[in-house]
Amino acid sequence: MTTDHDGVRELLGAWAFGALRPEEERSVPRHLAECESCAAEAERLRETVRLLDGPRGTAMSNGSGESGGVLALALRARPAAPRVAAHAAPYAAAVAGLQALVRELDGRWSTPVVHDWDAHATVAHLLAADEPLALCLGLDARVPASAVPEGTRWEEAWNTRTAEMIAHELARTPEETVADWSAQAGALLATPEARDPERAAHATTLMGIRLPVADHFLVRGFETWIHTDDIGRALGLAVPPPPEEHLWQLVRLAVRILDLALGTTAPPVLFAVAGGEDAQWVLGSEDEPVRAELVLEPVDFCLLVGGRYAPEEVPRGATGDEGAVRNVLERAAALSWL
Amino acid sequence: MPLETTGTSVEPAADAELQRRLVYGDESALTEAYAAYSGLVRGVAVRVTRSPAAAEDVAQEVFAQLWSRPYGFDARRGSLRTWLSVLAHRRAVDWVRSEARHRKAAGADDSALQAIPDTGPGPDETVVDRERSLLLHSALAELPQSQREVVHLAFFAGRTYRQAAVELGIPEGTAKTRLRSALRKLAESVADPPDPALERGA
Numbered sequence: 033m034t035t036d037h038d039g040v041r042e043l044l045g046a047w048a049f050g051a052l053r054p055e056e057e058r059s060v061p062r063h064l065a066e067c068e069s070c071a072a073e074a075e076r077l078r079e080t081v082r083l084l085d086g087p088r089g090t091a092m093s094n095g096s097g098e099s100g101g102v103l104a105l106a107l108r109a110r111p112a113a114p115r116v117a118a119h120a121a122p123y124a125a126a127v128a129g130l131q132a133l134v135r136e137l138d139g140r141w142s143t144p145v146v147h148d149w150d151a152h153a154t155v156a157h158l159l160a161a162d163e164p165l166a167l168c169l170g171l172d173a174r175v176p177a178s179a180v181p182e183g184t185r186w187e188e189a190w191n192t193r194t195a196e197m198i199a200h201e202l203a204r205t206p207e208e209t210v211a212d213w214s215a216q217a218g219a220l221l222a223t224p225e226a227r228d229p230e231r232a233a234h235a236t237t238l239m240g241i242r243l244p245v246a247d248h249f250l251v252r253g254f255e256t257w258i259h260t261d262d263i264g265r266a267l268g269l270a271v272p273p274p275p276e277e278h279l280w281q282l283v284r285l286a287v288r289i290l291d292l293a294l295g296t297t298a299p300p301v302l303f304a305v306a307g308g309e310d311a312q313w314v315l316g317s318e319d320e321p322v323r324a325e326l327v328l329e330p331v332d333f334c335l336l337v338g339g340r341y342a343p344e345e346v347p348r349g350a351t352g353d354e355g356a357v358r359n360v361l362e363r364a365a366a367l368s369w370l
Numbered sequence: 371m372p373l374e375t376t377g378t379s380v381e382p383a384a385d386a387e388l389q390r391r392l393v394y395g396d397e398s399a400l401t402e403a404y405a406a407y408s409g410l411v412r413g414v415a416v417r418v419t420r421s422p423a424a425a426e427d428v429a430q431e432v433f434a435q436l437w438s439r440p441y442g443f444d445a446r447r448g449s450l451r452t453w454l455s456v457l458a459h460r461r462a463v464d465w466v467r468s469e470a471r472h473r474k475a476a477g478a479d480d481s482a483l484q485a486i487p488d489t490g491p492g493p494d495e496t497v498v499d500r501e502r503s504l505l506l507h508s509a510l511a512e513l514p515q516s517q518r519e520v521v522h523l524a525f526f527a528g529r530t531y532r533q534a535a536v537e538l539g540i541p542e543g544t545a546k547t548r549l550r551s552a553l554r555k556l557a558e559s560v561a562d563p564p565d566p567a568l569e570r571g572a
Contacts, residue, residue: 042543045550046531051524053532077550080557083503084510084525086420102426103404106433113395128395136441269441272390 037063041070048077114218119246120226122253122278127217129271130158130260134210136269141206145266146259149198152209154259156201159213160194161255164238165248166216169223174212175200186240220252241289250285253278258338273331280308283330286337290364291315298363299323299356305330315360324352326360336364385445392440400437407451408433411458414526418462418507420500424469428461448519449537455522463507470504502560509559510552517552520545 040063046052047060064071113121113128134155137143141152149157163173175197180189201209225232225245232246243251257274264271273279283305291313298316302325305311314322327349328336336346343361350357391399408429415428432454436443443453510521523534535545 042546042550045548045553046524046546048553049521049524049531049549051529051531051534051549053530076557077553080506080553080560081525083499083560084417084506084556086417086503102408102430103401103433105430106404106437107397107400109434109438111395112397125394125396129393132393132395132438132440135439270444270446272386272393275391275394275396278394 037067037070040064040067041073044070044074044077048074048081050081114221116221116226117229117232117246118281119229119232120221120249120253122274122281123217123249123256124221124226124253125274125278126253126256126260127214127221129274130155130256130263131210131214133260133263133267133269133271134206136267137206137263140267143263143266146262151263151266152206153198153202154263155206155209155213156198157194158256158259159201159209159216160197162213162216162220162252163193163197165245165252166220168236168238168245168248169220169225171216171219171223174216190239217256220249225249247285250281254282254285254334254338257282258335258340261335261340273334279330279334280311282334283308283311286334286364286367287313287315289367290337290360293363293367294360298359299353301326301352301356301360303360304328305333316356322352323356324350324354326350326357333364336361337367339365339367341365382445382449385443385450388450389440389443389445392437392443400433403436403450403454404433407454410451410527411454414455414458414522415462415465417526418459418503419465419469424462424465428458428465431461432458448515451527451537452519452522455526456518459507459522459526460511463504463511466504466507505560506556509556513552513555517548517555520548521552524549 036059040060043052043056043060047057052060060074064074110132111128113124116124137151142150145151145154159174167173177193178196180192184192201212220226226249229246232249233244235242235244236248238248241251253274257271261271274282287303287305294316296317300314300316300318300320300322302322303313303315304325304327306327306329308330328346332341332346332348335341336343343358343365346361346365348357348361388399388403392403411429411432412425415425416422419425419428435457436454443450510518513521519538520531520534520540523529523537524531529537531545531549532542535542538545
């Protein structure tokens with residue numbers, strides 16, 4: 033036998049599928065002409081492929097028939113993120129992201145997520161957390177609220193409200209809670225303030241922080257993503273970080289709030305977020321030389337600010353005064369506005 | 371013969387980025403996926419169902435699922451190309467089975483298999499071939515994932531075994547072996563009775 037029996041035998045599967053390189057194609061028939069057992073196997077495998085393939089020409093003659101309706105019909109399977117102004121786009125995307133994730137939650141709604149919340153309570157919490165902005169923009173409360181005594185601090189009022197909302201929702205089905213949360217989010221995204229930056233420019237105090245309405249929309253996007261990520265972790269599903277441009281909007285907002293929290297007397301740190309254009313700031317006192325440099329990845333920084341990393345655990349690049357770095361990280365983790 | 375005309379080598383990062391946009395409700399991500407893979411998806415479906423109308427339905431279901439359940443695809447576990455191809459194949463096999471059941475239930479004919487092709491068997495296709503084709507496609511849907519992926523790339527996406535190896539990140543020899551093992555298993559699924567001469571000839 034002059035041809036390579038073992039080599040050709042190994043190739044027969046690929047040969048039958050027509051998946052050889054052109055230069056290999058020639059070696060197979062030469063060997064098959066000499067080797068009965070290979071020829072028998074080759075015939076059997078090729079016949080199998082023929083049966084998979086159907087009569088000649090079926091696949092190709094029909095495979096290219098294009099009707100433009102298929103894509104349009106497929107798109108109806110789920111609403112796209114609504115088109116809104118840039119300041120509301122991260123919230124619109126995060127809402128779409130959670131709506132996609134809840135479809136994976138069938139039968140798993142009681143999975144523990146964060147704090148003492150299961151997945152159902154986490155969505156109920158978001159329904160509560162979106163409410164202050166909704167009320168501020170003139171929407172109605174979706175769950176009746178008990179009266180809050182005059183002079184109650186916002187944290188206390190908020191804790192009461194979120195507990196009340198969660199208790200209310202846990203008496204309903206997760207689907208009803210999701211429907212309510214979705215409806216409120218949809219209404220928020222349909223407000224003129226979500227579509228027109230000028231209408232969203234005025235500052236208002238919500239949850240203890242005074243920001244332009246546009247930034248409150250960003251905060252909603254931030255929190256919605258963080259809790260979606262919480263639910264994803266609980267389910268073992270990797271939630272991708274928000275689209276790049278949204279992620280940077282969240283990073284820049286968080287840096288502004290961190291800068292305010294650090295004030296003008298903290299030991300100055302040159303803080304950079306990796307991969308961003310002009311993503312470098314001096315935080316703290318402006319009157320002293322920089323004591324340290326700190327670099328974080330954008331997602332890690334967001335998770336730190338969102339309270340999902342302990343200050344000592346967040347992956348970082350740091351040089352210089354360790355105390356100054358620790359101060360920044362601890363202050364970031366303590367923002368805990370989510 | 372390649373059913374797919376667009377898309378080059380698989381980049382896991384590109385697939386992950388597309389999935390990210392799908393998750394966050396970006397319609398243009400579905401449009402891109404559709405432009406790249408609808409030819410493949412339709413081709414897979416029409417090869418199994420023999421029906422262009424059924425292939426349209428399968429394509430719609432497949433892209434609707436990608437859009438409405440983007441978490442079903444995980445770029446760490448394989449490429450979008452193979453994921454869509456496998457999904458289209460499974461849906462198409464289900465279509466043929468349910469079509470056969472319906473016709474049988476309607477009592478039109480005791481042999482469901484005669485009723486499968488809605489266009490009737492082609493001139494060079496017999497009813498027996500049609501029956502064996504369904505058995506084969508059912509067996510293909512049941513192959514272990516490692517073998518199924520490489521068959522999808524070679525058979526439906528028209529890749530050589532070397533290209534398939536690169537796309538799957540496996541050695542060429544492994545791709546070659548998997549194709550042969552898969553095909554032998556498929557051949558056995560329609561072999562009756564088993565031929566002792568071939569059983570010996572490993």
